[in-house]
Amino acid sequence: xxxxxxxxxxxxxxxxxxxxxxxxxxxxxxxxxxxxxxxxxxxxxxxxxxxxxxxxxxxxxxxxxxxxxxxxxxxxxxxxxxxxxxxxxxxxxxxxxxxxxxxxxxxxxxxxxxxxxxxxxxxxxxxxxxxxxxxxxxxxxxxxxxxxxxxxxxxxxxxxxxxxxxxxxxxxxxxxxxxxxxxxxxxxxxxxxxxxxxxxxxxxxxxxxxxxxxxxxxxxxxxxxxxxxxxxxxxxxxxxxxxxxxxxxxxxxxxxxxxxxxxxxxxxxxxxxxxxxxxxxxxxxxxxxxxxxxxxxxxxxxxxxxxxxxxxxxxxxxxxxxxxxxxxxxxxxxxxxxxxxxxxxxxxxxxxxxxxxxxxxxxxxxxxxxxxxxxxxxxxxxxxxxxxxxxxxxxxxxxxxxxxxxxxxxxxxxxxxxxxxxxxxxxxxxxxxxxxxxxxxxxxxxxxxxxxxxxxxxxxxxxxxxxxxxxxxxxxxxxxxxxxxxxxxxxxxxxxxxxxxxxxxxxxxxxxxxxxxxxxxxxxxxxxxxxxxxxxxxxxxxxxxxxxxxxxxxxxxxxxxxxxxxxxx
Amino acid sequence: xxxxxxxxxxxxxxxxxxxxxxxxxxxxxxxxxxxxxxxxxxxxxxxxxxxxxxxxxxxxxxxxxxxxxxxxxxxxxxxxxxxxxxxxxxxxxxxxxxxxxxxxxxxxxxxxxxxxxxxxxxxxxxxxxxxxxxxxxxxxxxxxxxxxxxxxxxxxxxxxxxxxxxxxxxxxxxxxxxxxxxxxxxxxxxxxxxxxxxxxxxxxxxxxxxxxxxxxxxxxxxxxxxxxxxx
Numbered sequence: 101x102x103x104x105x106x107x108x109x110x111x112x113x114x115x116x117x118x119x120x121x122x123x124x125x126x127x128x129x130x131x132x133x134x135x136x137x138x139x140x141x142x143x144x145x146x147x148x149x150x151x152x153x154x155x156x157x158x159x160x161x162x163x164x165x166x167x168x169x170x171x172x173x174x175x176x177x178x179x180x181x182x183x184x185x186x187x188x189x190x191x192x193x194x195x196x197x198x199x200x201x202x203x204x205x206x207x208x209x210x211x212x213x214x215x216x217x218x219x220x221x222x223x224x225x226x227x228x229x230x231x232x233x234x235x236x237x238x239x240x241x242x243x244x245x246x247x248x249x250x251x252x253x254x255x256x257x258x259x260x261x262x263x264x265x266x267x268x269x270x271x272x273x274x275x276x277x278x279x280x281x282x283x284x285x286x287x288x289x290x291x292x293x294x295x296x297x298x299x300x301x302x303x304x305x306x307x308x309x310x311x312x313x314x315x316x317x318x319x320x321x322x323x324x325x326x327x328x329x330x331x332x333x334x335x336x337x338x339x340x341x342x343x344x345x346x347x348x349x350x351x352x353x354x355x356x357x358x359x360x361x362x363x364x365x366x367x368x369x370x371x372x373x374x375x376x377x378x379x380x381x382x383x384x385x386x387x388x389x390x391x392x393x394x395x396x397x398x399x400x401x402x403x404x405x406x407x408x409x410x411x412x413x414x415x416x417x418x419x420x421x422x423x424x425x426x427x428x429x430x431x432x433x434x435x436x437x438x439x440x441x442x443x444x445x446x447x448x449x450x451x452x453x454x455x456x457x458x459x460x461x462x463x464x465x466x467x468x469x470x471x472x473x474x475x476x477x478x479x480x481x482x483x484x485x486x487x488x489x490x491x492x493x494x495x496x497x498x499x500x501x502x503x504x505x506x507x508x509x510x511x512x513x514x515x516x517x518x519x520x521x522x523x524x525x526x527x528x529x530x531x532x533x534x535x536x537x538x539x540x541x542x543x544x545x546x547x548x549x550x551x552x553x554x555x556x557x558x559x560x561x562x563x564x565x566x567x568x569x570x571x572x573x574x575x576x577x578x579x580x581x582x583x584x585x586x587x588x589x590x591x592x593x594x595x596x597x598x599x600x601x602x603x604x605x606x607x608x609x610x611x612x613x614x615x616x617x618x619x620x621x622x623x624x625x626x627x628x629x630x631x632x633x634x635x636x637x638x639x640x641x642x643x644x645x646x647x648x649x650x651x652x653x654x655x656x657x658x659x660x661x662x663x664x665x666x667x668x669x
Numbered sequence: 670x671x672x673x674x675x676x677x678x679x680x681x682x683x684x685x686x687x688x689x690x691x692x693x694x695x696x697x698x699x700x701x702x703x704x705x706x707x708x709x710x711x712x713x714x715x716x717x718x719x720x721x722x723x724x725x726x727x728x729x730x731x732x733x734x735x736x737x738x739x740x741x742x743x744x745x746x747x748x749x750x751x752x753x754x755x756x757x758x759x760x761x762x763x764x765x766x767x768x769x770x771x772x773x774x775x776x777x778x779x780x781x782x783x784x785x786x787x788x789x790x791x792x793x794x795x796x797x798x799x800x801x802x803x804x805x806x807x808x809x810x811x812x813x814x815x816x817x818x819x820x821x822x823x824x825x826x827x828x829x830x831x832x833x834x835x836x837x838x839x840x841x842x843x844x845x846x847x848x849x850x851x852x853x854x855x856x857x858x859x860x861x862x863x864x865x866x867x868x869x870x871x872x873x874x875x876x877x878x879x880x881x882x883x884x885x886x887x888x889x890x891x892x893x894x895x896x897x898x899x900x
Contacts, residue, residue, distance in 0.1 A: 504864030506867050509871075512882055512884075542891060546891055546892070
């Protein structure tokens with residue numbers, strides 16, 4: 101709606117009304133007198149009887165650019181000056197002829213009509229550009245927020261946009277509060293400063309919480325005493341200098357999604373923003389809201405939408421995670437069940453065969469059954485060990501109890517113990533002389549080397565050699581276990597260290613049973629080695645076979661000392 | 670080889686294990702008693718005075734460790750501990766409380782039998798008095814003269830190495846935890862410097878073992894300590 105003043109003064113900023121009266125009056129007077137002067141000096145009247153239409157031009161021009169007031173004043177001054185200087189009797193204010201009066205009246209009417217038209221047009225033009233600006237602002241908001249992944253960033257953009265777009269309504273700053281996982285509100289975004297550095301006072305928090313529960317706009321004023329006023333400014337790091345003297349207050353606006361309040365927007369308003377934004381509720385019809393209010397609420401709706409979207413995404417991810425964990429768990433269970441039951445099956449088969457009453461087994465066969473039972477029991481035992489280790493590694497309960505040991509001792513120990521499995525093979529050990537003692541959990545390192553040797557034995561042809569070496573490289577002890585088997589497919593070099601991963605399609609030679617082990621062995625190795633601060637990796641040897649290597653950190657002192665005696669001897 | 674008549678007490682709350690052990694040990698000529706909890710075990714020790722105790726740590730009510738401690742307070746009967754617990758700390762704890770040896774479950778019967786044999790043999794030797802000259806294969810140690818020979822050749826050991834060897838031989842057949850060795854050889858102040866021990870063991874092995882990388886005498890007990898074997 102155009103107010104009368106909008107018509108009087110087009111495009112008028114609010115404070116300058118008095119100034120405008122003056123400038124327009126001056127302008128109107130000057131221009132009118134100018135025209136009068138031209139006519140008088142050029143002696144154009146009554147040579148050209150319609151010359152007074154020149155004034156019409158000025159009236160039109162001023163009505164379109166300056167508003168109705170200017171054009172009315174021009175009409176009046178034009179009429180009076182024309183009458184005074186050009187109409188008989190000269191230099192008097194008499195209006196003898198009717199056509200003079202007519203001219204005046206027509207001027208006036210022209211002025212009024214064009215004034216209103218011009219102002220109306222201008223108003224519409226301004227509205228159109230305002231709408232365009234708003235649409236653009238909303239578009240940019242949507243664009244900017246959809247290109248950001250994280251809700252925090254999105255809210256920052258929104259907060260800044262609110263301040264930018266609504267500054268003319270008195271919004272100085274904007275912050276957004278959202279309920280956290282506990283339901284309590286927390287500051288999520290702010291337009292002018294980093295969230296982490298902004299604090300919110302208890303009063304503000306309580307107000308925000310009321311808004312959350314009631315869904316209404318609530319204002320919070322800083323105290324009247326200078327003291328509280330200062331405190332209020334203290335936790336704002338940026339203060340709008342130009343408005344330092346105006347009284348500010350905070351307005352808490354609810355963010356709504358349907359009927360539910362999902363957050364609170366805290367606006368810092370300057371004095372004049374008193375009525376913005378107006379309350380809205382479900383009963384209000386669209387038309388009752390002022391246009392700017394609608395724009396504001398659209399902004400907020402966009403924000404609510406974003407928050408809701410983020411929340412839904414989070415939930416979706418959770419569900420996805422649960423599903424994956426579930427399927428992983430059932431894969432795990434079925435794999436473990438298979439691998440536990442396989443050796444048990446052999447044991448049961450052998451034992452129950454021995455118990456057959458109607459068969460007389462010869463000693464050789466009986467012994468063979470017994471050997472199977474013993475061997476499969478060992479295998480089951482190792483598997484259980486790996487499972488326990490794995491669950492400890494996963495549960496973070498793995499704490500190596502470290503002591504200093506010479507690493508060759510562990511290696512020899514394991515090699516000796518695995519004599520049975522490594523039967524028929526040549527085991528070459530290359531342990532360099534300057535190996536320093538390393539700080540390790542003996543049993544865990546034992547497990548690592550056991551698993552690696554077992555792997556080497558399982559996946560290589562019987563009788564093929566296995567080399568175990570240990571040396572010092574770059575301040576670390578590096579242990580390698582190399583075989584002459586078929587090697588590992590390049591794609592699998594990393595994946596074999598995953599839980600339950602088994603290289604598919606490895607040719608199985610000789611009498612090795614199929615798919616031995618759960619695929620946990622290497623995963624356990626990695627967990628244990630890394631718990632010691634080392635690294636483990638696999639590679640293929642240039643002349644055939646695979647090599648597994650892992651490092652253990654050594655303290656520099658021991659590198660120099662090697663095996664040299666300590667001060668006690 | 671049987672030690673007829675030697676009395677062995679088997680303590681385990683698992684019937685199957687007790688039964689299996691009893692059967693095998695009896696077949697080898699031992700006299701076997703059983704107990705299924707700590708109270709029964711202590712009663713049996715008082716009543717039957719066994720020559721050796723096979724003790725499970727995972728007993729209900731009165732723990733195996735507690736039984737071990739109490740038995741050790743009264744006598745030096747060799748105790749071999751059987752247990753599922755696989756962390757270093759539990760084994761060390763049992764050994765520090767007086768157990769002589771440790772067998773992990775699941776075990777093979779032959780392993781148990783071997784340990785029983787060794788323990789009984791050493792008890793007999795201790796009872797018959799400390800031998801001034803110790804011989805085992807190529808190794809000969811004369812405690813009176815502080816002289817060590819391998820294959821007839823004199824071996825020079827540093828004082829620490831000698832003390833270490835002596836401690837090992839004196840407790841042969843038994844597991845010596847790192848703590849025990851450190852205390853016996855270096856005194857009580859050096860409990861935490863375990864790496865000294867490993868260094869010296871290494872040096873000792875290089876001097877007296879026929880094949881230092883496959884030790885015959887000084888055996889490592891995984892993660893717990895060492896044992897001197899004269900088999």
